[in-house]
Amino acid sequence: MSGGLAIAVRVSRIDTVAANIKRFRLVRHDGEPLPVFSAGAHVIVSMDDDGHRRRNPYSLMSAPHDTSGYDISVLRVAESRGGSAFLHEKLREGDALTISHPVNLFHADKRGRKHILLAGGIGITPFLAMMAEFDRANVAFELHYAMRSREHGAYWQELVERYGAHRVKRYFSAENDVLPVASLLHNQPLGTHAYVCGPDRMTDFVLRTARECGWPKSNVHSERFLAPISGKAFDAELLRSGIVVRVGDHESILEAVEAAGIDAPYMCRGGACGQCETAVVACNGVLAHHDVYLSEEEKASGRKVMICVSRFDGTKLSLDL
Amino acid sequence: MLVEGIKSRPVYGGIAIDPFARRHIFALEGEGALALLDQKPALTATMLNRSEVLYVAAGPKGLDHDLALAALKPDRFWQGPTIETLLFRLRGSLSAATMSTRLYISGREGFIGQCMQVATDMGMDFSSIPTEHRGSLARRVQCVHCKGITDDVRTSPFKCSHCGLNLLVRDHYSRRLGAFQGVNVDAEEPGTAPQAEELFA
Ligand SMILES: Cc1cc2nc3c(=O)[nH]c(=O)nc-3n(C[C@H](O)[C@H](O)[C@H](O)COP(=O)(O)OP(=O)(O)OC[C@H]3O[C@@H](n4cnc5c(N)ncnc54)[C@H](O)[C@@H]3O)c2cc1C
Ligand code: FES
Numbered sequence: 121m122s123g124g125l126a127i128a129v130r131v132s133r134i135d136t137v138a139a140n141i142k143r144f145r146l147v148r149h150d151g152e153p154l155p156v157f158s159a160g161a162h163v164i165v166s167m168d169d170d171g172h173r174r175r176n177p178y179s180l181m182s183a184p185h186d187t188s189g190y191d192i193s194v195l196r197v198a199e200s201r202g203g204s205a206f207l208h209e210k211l212r213e214g215d216a217l218t219i220s221h222p223v224n225l226f227h228a229d230k231r232g233r234k235h236i237l238l239a240g241g242i243g244i245t246p247f248l249a250m251m252a253e254f255d256r257a258n259v260a261f262e263l264h265y266a267m268r269s270r271e272h273g274a275y276w277q278e279l280v281e282r283y284g285a286h287r288v289k290r291y292f293s294a295e296n297d298v299l300p301v302a303s304l305l306h307n308q309p310l311g312t313h314a315y316v317c318g319p320d321r322m323t324d325f326v327l328r329t330a331r332e333c334g335w336p337k338s339n340v341h342s343e344r345f346l347a348p349i350s351g352k353a354f355d356a357e358l359l360r361s362g363i364v365v366r367v368g369d370h371e372s373i374l375e376a377v378e379a380a381g382i383d384a385p386y387m388c389r390g391g392a393c394g395q396c397e398t399a400v401v402a403c404n405g406v407l408a409h410h411d412v413y414l415s416e417e418e419k420a421s422g423r424k425v426m427i428c429v430s431r432f433d434g435t436k437l438s439l440d441l
Numbered sequence: 442m443l444v445e446g447i448k449s450r451p452v453y454g455g456i457a458i459d460p461f462a463r464r465h466i467f468a469l470e471g472e473g474a475l476a477l478l479d480q481k482p483a484l485t486a487t488m489l490n491r492s493e494v495l496y497v498a499a500g501p502k503g504l505d506h507d508l509a510l511a512a513l514k515p516d517r518f519w520q521g522p523t524i525e526t527l528l529f530r531l532r533g534s535l536s537a538a539t540m541s542t543r544l545y546i547s548g549r550e551g552f553i554g555q556c557m558q559v560a561t562d563m564g565m566d567f568s569s570i571p572t573e574h575r576g577s578l579a580r581r582v583q584c585v586h587c588k589g590i591t592d593d594v595r596t597s598p599f600k601c602s603h604c605g606l607n608l609l610v611r612d613h614y615s616r617r618l619g620a621f622q623g624v625n626v627d628a629e630e631p632g633t634a635p636q637a638e639e640l641f642a
Contacts, residue, residue, distance in 0.1 A: 233564045308540045311564020334462040334541030336569030 126166070126218045127154065132189060134213055138274040140196045141242065142208055143181075145189050146219065153187035159249040160226035160343070163190065163219040164389060169206045173378070176203040176347075177389050179245040180222060183252035190219070193274060195242040201350070201370045223387050226317070226343040228253065233311035235261040236304065238326055240318020241268065244275060246343060247317065251283060262287055264304060266318065269294035301326055305333045315341045346390040348372035349410050351431045357438040358382065359401055373398075373427035377441065384427065384441060391429035398427050398439050405434010450614050453553065453574040456545045458483040463541035465492040467515075468531055468556045470524065470548025471499020472576035474506030477513075477547070484513060493517040493534055497527045499549065499576055524552055528559050535563040547573040551581030551592055554619020567616070578641040582610055583620040590620055596637040598626050607634040610641075 128149040135143045148154055162179045182191035196208040211217075228235060228250050235254060237247045244265060254261040263283070267273030269292050279288045291297040299322075305314065314335065316326040323342050330340045353369045358377065367376040374396055377384045387395035391411030400407070400423055409419040411426035418424055425432075425439070456476045458465065465488065467477050474496060477484075492515040498505045511518050521527040535544070544565065546556045553572050561567055579593045589603025597610035601623065608623030615622065627634040 229566075231564075231566070305540070309564070310535060310538050310540065310542070312540050332461055334459065334464075334543065336459075336540075336543070336566065338566040338568045339540065 125221055127221065129154075129190075129217050129219055131211060131213055131215050131217065134211070137193060139271045140208075141193055141272075141274045142196075143191055143193045143274075144207065144211070145182075145191050146217065147189040149216065154190055155221060156187055157184050157190075157222035157249075158224050159184050159228055159253040160246045161222035161224035161249070162226075162246070162388070163192075163222050164386075165192070165207075166218045166220075167203065167206050167211070169202055169210065172202070174203045174206060175375075175378075175389060177345075179226075179249070179343075181245040181248035183256075184249055185256070193242065193245050197347075201348075223393070225388055225392050226315070226341065228315070229313045229339075229341070231311075232313040232339075233260065234309065234313070235259065236308070236312060236314045237261060237263045238299065238301070238304075238314065238316040238318065238322075239263065239265045240316075240322040241266070241272070242274075243317035243319070243322075243343075243345065245317075247315070248275065248279075250315070251279070255283065262289070264289050264291070264299055266291045266293065266299045266322065268292070301329045302333060305330055305335060313339045313341065315343075317343045317345070320344060344390065344392065344412060346392065346410065346412070346429055348375065348389075348429050349408075349431065351408065352433060354405075354432050354434070354437065356432065357402075357436070358441045359438055360441055367431070372429060373425075373431070373439075377427065382441070386428055389428045391426050394426070396426055396428045397424055398441050399423065400425050400437070401440050402436060402438035403432070403434065404436040405432055407432055407437075450612055451550075451554075451572075451616065453572045456480070456547060456571045456573045458488060458545075459543045459571075460488075461541075462543035463491060464538065464543070466531070466534055466538070466542060466544045467492065467494045468527065468544065468546045468548075468552075469494065469496045469506075469510070470527075470552040470576070471497075471506075473499075473547030473549075473552070473573070474510050474575075475547075476573040476575050477545070478506070478509055489513055489515045491516060494519070495527050495530055495534070496520045497522070497524055497552075524555060528555055531556060531559050532563065535560060535565070538563075543569075543571070545571050545573075547575050549576045549579060550574060551579070551619065554581060554614075554616070558617065558619050561616075580610060580641050581620045582608065582623040583615065583618055584608055584623045586625055590618070591623070594621075594623075595641050596639050597641075598634050598637055599623070607631075 129146040132147045133145040162177045167174045178192040276290045291299045365376045387393040394413045408431040410429040494515045582594045584601040587604035591602040598607045606625045609626040611622045613622040
């Protein structure tokens with residue numbers, strides 16, 4: 121089973137919410153309610169871009185208990201290989217898409233007494249759902265939201281209005297306003313959880329700062345919007361299928377395998393869940409591991425690869441697939 | 442006699458000082474003192490200046506380690522007469538603690554379980570608390586029939602200190618109670634319980 125059962129949806133509404141960010145409301149094609157999800161979850165959106173199948177993960181930002189539709193917000197990335205460009209430029213209201221069932225790799229810890237949410241740019245999306253859940257359950261939270269500028273940031277005005285300036289703090293880098301990570305993490309009471317979702321540099325910085333402030337790992341959570349990274353094209357031999365696939369420079373191994381008609385398991389397509397783990401049988405060259413799932417030792421051993429984001433540079437790669 | 446194959450027993454991974462923590466609290470019972478004393482190279486003046494040591498001796502069998510602990514000169518050293526007083530004191534220390542505080546627990550299983558309960562009650566995540574089992578393997582057992590808890594159980598079966606039933610000690614551990622489960626063995630025919638074996642000396 122790849123990515124779970126698919127759900128046929130229709131785009132009921134598209135809104136531009138900030139420079140380069142659009143929101144899409146998805147409702148079920150058959151008019152039935154969608155599954156309830158837990159805050160932090162994402163779905164894999166499958167798009168048919170002129171016969172080219174594109175699949176990208178997007179976090180669900182609507183309230184988890186609202187089953188009448190799901191909202192996603194998508195940033196148009198500059199060097200898009202297609203997904204965000206398709207959603208922004210080609211998709212129209214009324215168009216059909218398929219989505220996977222929601223998958224959650226970024227849970228709010230239910231035992232937490234207080235939750236500190238650190239968002240950078242489009243990384244706000246999973247927190248929108250989390251805040252709706254915290255607010256409903258009357259759980260203490262604070263959002264610290266860093267954006268490039270007032271124009272580039274989505275939802276910050278509404279959030280201040282809805283949750284109050286005491287719970288929603290915003291920082292615009294264009295105005296030299298910096299998110300004070302260390303002072304935020306100091307002196308937090310026991311039972312506090314911190315969550316970060318934003319650009320890699322921000323996520324790395326928050327994780328490192330939390331560690332240096334003496335926070336235990338168990339209370340710091342992160343999600344990265346990883347995308348397959350481009351690189352040199354290479355061949356991958358799939359031993360079980362008995363074929364060799366060409367992985368293009370702008371393609372992931374998983375995408376190449378799917379294009380060859382082979383069903384490989386996946387869940388997040390972002391190097392985080394472990395579903396697409398594939399055994400490496402022969403490797404004459406270097407694996408470029410881009411995932412955040414395998415441990416450093418596992419990466420060094422070269423015996424496994426996460427085919428949704430990682431690449432290879434060398435003469436021969438044989439996979440147990 | 443023990444019911445085998447139940448895997449809810451907690452794992453005690455051992456204590457290692459977290460160099461990044463701003464405050465260290467050690468809850469130690471009896472031989473558990475050695476879990477801290479054995480950290481010698483990591484026990485720098487800076488680290489000890491940030492440390493609070495709570496200690497209770499482990500009854501007649503355990504050696505007293507209070508002098509050795511006090512000699513470390515931690516920021517605070519407190520010795521209590523019973524586990525209950527230590528738990529009360531621990532609760533007080535944790536109520537003022539922050540996320541930069543690390544708690545370490547060492548001693549017998551029942552003690553670790555009870556401290557763990559206080560800590561999780563105060564909002565700490567159990568996986569953030571290093572623990573080390575030291576001292577006797579005696580268990581803290583809750584009778585599933587009368588709910589009474591008996592400490593320091595060394596044999597199975599044993600007589601419940603509250604209702605007097607013969608209880609078999611299962612490997613089933615309740616994190617919430619910090620106790621193992623004891624189930625009556627001779628319910629059908631009282632007096633037919635198997636010979637008590639010393640299993641948790
Ligand atoms: C769990 C999860 C949740 C997500 N949620 C959201 C969401 O809510 N909203 C949202 O907008 N996105 C989200 N994403 C990201 C999203 O899935 C896509 O990756 C994003 O929309 C870009 O897709 P694309 O097809 O347009 O571009 P792709 O080409 O697939 O994306 C490539 C990205 O990598 C960069 N890139 C390209 N080549 C290189 C290179 N050689 N080195 C380094 N970087 C390179 C590009 O600039 C671009 O940013 C999420 C991702 C994950 C894993
Ligand atoms: S699909 Fe989740 S790690 Fe690859």
